[in-house]
Amino acid sequence: MDFVQANLPYLLAGISVGGQYALIAIGYTMVYGILRLINFAHGDVFMVAGLLMVYLVTAVPLAAAIPLMILFTVLIGFTIERVAYKPLRSAPRMSIMISAIGVSYLIQNLAYYVTGGLAKTYPSIPWVSDTVTILGATTRRVTLITPVLTIILVIALVALIKYTKIGMAMRAVSRDFETSQLMGIKVDSVISITFIIGTGLAAVGSLLFFSSYTAVTPVAGAMPGLKAFVAAVFGGIGSIPGAVLGAFIIGICENIIKGLGWTTFSDAFTFALLIVILVVKPSGLFGEKNTDKV
Amino acid sequence: MLKIKNLQVNYGGIEAVRNISLEVPEKSIVTLIGANGAGKSTTLRSVSGLVRPTAGEITFLGESLTGLPTTEIVKRGVTLVPEGRRIFPDMTVEENLKIGAYLRNDSLTEDMNWVYDLFPRLKERSWQLGGTLSGGEQQMLAVGRALMSRPKLLMMDEPSLGLAPLIVRGIFDIIREINKQGVTILLIEQNANMALQTADIAYVMETGRITRKGSGKELLADESIREAYLGKKKS
Numbered sequence: 001m002d003f004v005q006a007n008l009p010y011l012l013a014g015i016s017v018g019g020q021y022a023l024i025a026i027g028y029t030m031v032y033g034i035l036r037l038i039n040f041a042h043g044d045v046f047m048v049a050g051l052l053m054v055y056l057v058t059a060v061p062l063a064a065a066i067p068l069m070i071l072f073t074v075l076i077g078f079t080i081e082r083v084a085y086k087p088l089r090s091a092p093r094m095s096i097m098i099s100a101i102g103v104s105y106l107i108q109n110l111a112y113y114v115t116g117g118l119a120k121t122y123p124s125i126p127w128v129s130d131t132v133t134i135l136g137a138t139t140r141r142v143t144l145i146t147p148v149l150t151i152i153l154v155i156a157l158v159a160l161i162k163y164t165k166i167g168m169a170m171r172a173v174s175r176d177f178e179t180s181q182l183m184g185i186k187v188d189s190v191i192s193i194t195f196i197i198g199t200g201l202a203a204v205g206s207l208l209f210f211s212s213y214t215a216v217t218p219v220a221g222a223m224p225g226l227k228a229f230v231a232a233v234f235g236g237i238g239s240i241p242g243a244v245l246g247a248f249i250i251g252i253c254e255n256i257i258k259g260l261g262w263t264t265f266s267d268a269f270t271f272a273l274l275i276v277i278l279v280v281k282p283s284g285l286f287g288e289k290n291t292d293k294v
Numbered sequence: 295m296l297k298i299k300n301l302q303v304n305y306g307g308i309e310a311v312r313n314i315s316l317e318v319p320e321k322s323i324v325t326l327i328g329a330n331g332a333g334k335s336t337t338l339r340s341v342s343g344l345v346r347p348t349a350g351e352i353t354f355l356g357e358s359l360t361g362l363p364t365t366e367i368v369k370r371g372v373t374l375v376p377e378g379r380r381i382f383p384d385m386t387v388e389e390n391l392k393i394g395a396y397l398r399n400d401s402l403t404e405d406m407n408w409v410y411d412l413f414p415r416l417k418e419r420s421w422q423l424g425g426t427l428s429g430g431e432q433q434m435l436a437v438g439r440a441l442m443s444r445p446k447l448l449m450m451d452e453p454s455l456g457l458a459p460l461i462v463r464g465i466f467d468i469i470r471e472i473n474k475q476g477v478t479i480l481l482i483e484q485n486a487n488m489a490l491q492t493a494d495i496a497y498v499m500e501t502g503r504i505t506r507k508g509s510g511k512e513l514l515a516d517e518s519i520r521e522a523y524l525g526k527k528k529s
Binding site: 169179 | 373382385
């Protein structure tokens, strides 16, 4: 029992952090799947979602702040795509990637300007932020909610992609822009929807993430963003189940390492993992298999 | 039905299509033959809006298509079966057909059965992934997928490319069958023999220009055409 009591919190925290990474990682992997773009601004949009929440609760009641926060985040994601990526659709891939880096720094600097560089305290959300005790281990309720909510959202997303018309269009566009157009699919709309879903999930992720970390800074998106990116690469970028699995593995491993007393090395582990994957299996766990027949 | 007038397409300094005009009458099969790089594909891609023409006018049923986005052109009833089939390899045969009907919101059962009647092979394989089909089956799927949008004009870019002669014959039989059921067809081919046998009207394209026009039979009998495209030596 002592063993469980001592280690359960780390495992729970790992699963929870994994869920948060997963919600961010889906945004990376979906955008990559459709545009072959690593959206470097994604982690910063995640941070903006956190800041939006901080400012929104001062203006409207909490129950309204959450949906408004998600709505505004989605709008930002949509706008970034339209303004910074869409005009570069036929440009070389490197240009759009540089544009993404530009957007990332733009958002960070705007956040510095707005916050004055100070860490903003994240509002505590009643019920979600409460502490609970299970099997003698104490944790916040958000730790338990995160994996459940993540799994539900992922199942919904996978069903959307597999069974709906828009999901079919997303799969088609990620394969072949031109042929998709010949089917009557509006490629730009499908790409916008992809960004909307990706940033929407990141907004939910930020709610869960910052509820357990309490402060938002202008660079708060960088680390979780990078780790989610590693998770997406680990799982095989372009694959949603891969990104989710990768995120949970990274989240759990990091926290087990913390539990062993090597907290200092937990971040290093994640990035070492990235290097190992890129060397050993660059396509990740569920990387794209090409079944093209020419 | 489809009228192309003085179409000019330039790709960064190269004149791919030079001032061509052609006409596709309703319910006919029209073919455009010519060697690689003659500008045939570019012509079809301009009609579909995938390529922006430099000059010229494309009208379909009296309405201009020039400058319209591809999706809008598909909506008007002009569908292109692209070169190299371009089916979606990681979707099932059935999904590939469904996506062909992306713009439609009515019931697909009837057209699905129509396509499956035309290509019984596809019905047998409806749950297989598109990428696992043979080349000929993929071509059938590409044609079936295009039919699912219920096109008025079906354009095909080299349907015989890379297929065995027997399968090519089958594909051309289907083209005639589809045409009999009321779909107008504009066909691009390097396989001049099959194309000329099938077509009502044929155009010959050389380095961006249309050099000959006639009925399929006329061109098939023409000495210079036989020599250039059918591999017959002058006797």
